[in-house]
Amino acid sequence: MAKGKNQKFKLYRLAQIMLEKTDEDHFLTMAEIKEELARYEITAERKSLYNDLRDLEVLGIEVAGEPCGGGYRYHVVERPFEIPELKLLVDVIQSSKFITARKSNQLIAKLEKLASKYEASALQRQVFVAGRIKTMNETIYYNVDTIHGAIAKNRKIHFQYYQWNVKKEMELRHGGAYYHISPWGLSWDAENYYLVGYDSDAEQIKHYRVDKMLKITLSEEAREGKEFFQKLDMAAYAKKSFGMYGGKEEAVKLLVKNDLAGVIIDRFGKDVMMVPADEARFTVKVDVQVSGQFLGWIFALGDGVEILGPPSVRARMNQEILRLADRYKGEEMEENDRI
Known part of the structure; x- marks a missing residue:
């Protein structure tokens, strides 16, 4: 049998054919394999193909044969991903x-x-998700890689940071000045990716939404803030922060209705100690960064959760309640106004 002009690609093409055209429910006979190879101008004898199929195991591709009629049919039996x-x-x-x-x-x-x-x-068939809001910043895909590279090389990064204005335009913060931050980790919160880093000028840990970072470059300067992050549990840090908004960390005691136990566990994990208060409620003490977002989370749970302490956090919640009451007080709106 005359050899095809692409014989040197035989094993590569065989792997490609088996991976693309076979699985647990789809098979190829030896004749069909020869036919597929011929499309690439590769010839093969039955005996050599047996050896080639065995050789695919060297590439991590396991092929099995099973009886079919008077012959056999073959398929890939295991892949890196199910x-x-x-x-x-x-x-x-x-x-x-x-x-x-x-x-x-x-x-x-x-x-x-x-x-x-x-x-x-x-x-x-899994791809389409109706109404999904996606970021418009294409560079985030590479921003993440750059940040990981900076962490691996122990280097600071420079970047610009933007926000949206009422005209739906990107507006650089700080007049377009570059931020100089020591990156120490990435955190995922509320469907957004955040850089967690150390700001040497402010001498504190800060976080930035990665999709709002522009023109990230590596600095020649070594990272700073190691002493802060050596004692920082990144997972615990993310759990304490609501929407990655910072605030003073407090041990807050909550009184919670029993039917909201799942909400507490989802937010703070199964390790929290829930102490029965009465037949319908329990108390729990959680470490959180007290911010407007945390108070908003409490508001959203209605009468199901009450802040018991510390007094400073109760006072802050009371101030927020009074502020909102003042904002919305006034004569009752007419029905048409509501609409």
């Missing part, structure tokens, strides 16, 4: 607000290549 795992990754990418729609589609297309063409169609 379909449920790939679906989970697709859902995470699609629901991640910090990844742009375009980058989401690119990443999902790459994940599809880890499945057979038949399984990839199942991933495609």
Whole structure:
């Protein structure tokens, strides 16, 4: 049999064919494998293909054969990712607000290549999420990589930071001046990615939304603030902060209705100690950074949660209640005004 002109790519193409066209439910016979190789101008004898299929194991691709009629049919039996795992990754990418729609589609297309063409169609049905708000900052994908690189190299970073104005325009903060921050970690909170770093000028830990950071560059300066982060538990830090808004850290005691136990566990974890107060309520003490967002979280839970202490936090909640009452006091609105 005359050899095809692309014989040197034989094993590569065989791996590509088996990964793309076979899975647990789809198989290729030896004749079909030869036919697929011929599309790439590669010839193969049956005996050599047996050896080639065994050689694929060296590449981490396990192929099994099973009887079919008077012969055998073959398929890939194990892949780096199972379909449920790939679906989970697709859902995470699609629901991640910090990844742009375009980058989401690119990443999902790459994940599809880890499945057979038949399984990839199942991933495609997972892609559409109606009304999902995605970031418009394409550079975040690379910002994260740059930040990780700075952490690995123990270097500070420079960047500009922006906010949206009422004209829906990006507006640089601090007049466009660059921030000089020592990056120590990344945190995920409320669908956003945050850089957690040390501001040497302010001598404190600060955090910044990564999708609002522009023109990140590595500094020649070594990071500072090591003494702060050596004693900082990043997971605990994120748990104490509501919406990554800072505030004075306090041990706050709450009185909570029993039916909100799940809300407390979801927010603070199963390690919190919930002490029965009566048949319908329990108390719990949690470490939080007291901010407007924390108070708003308490407001949202209505009469299901009450702050018992410390007095300073109760006083702050009372001030917020009075401020809101003053804002909304007045004559009752007419029905048309409400609409």
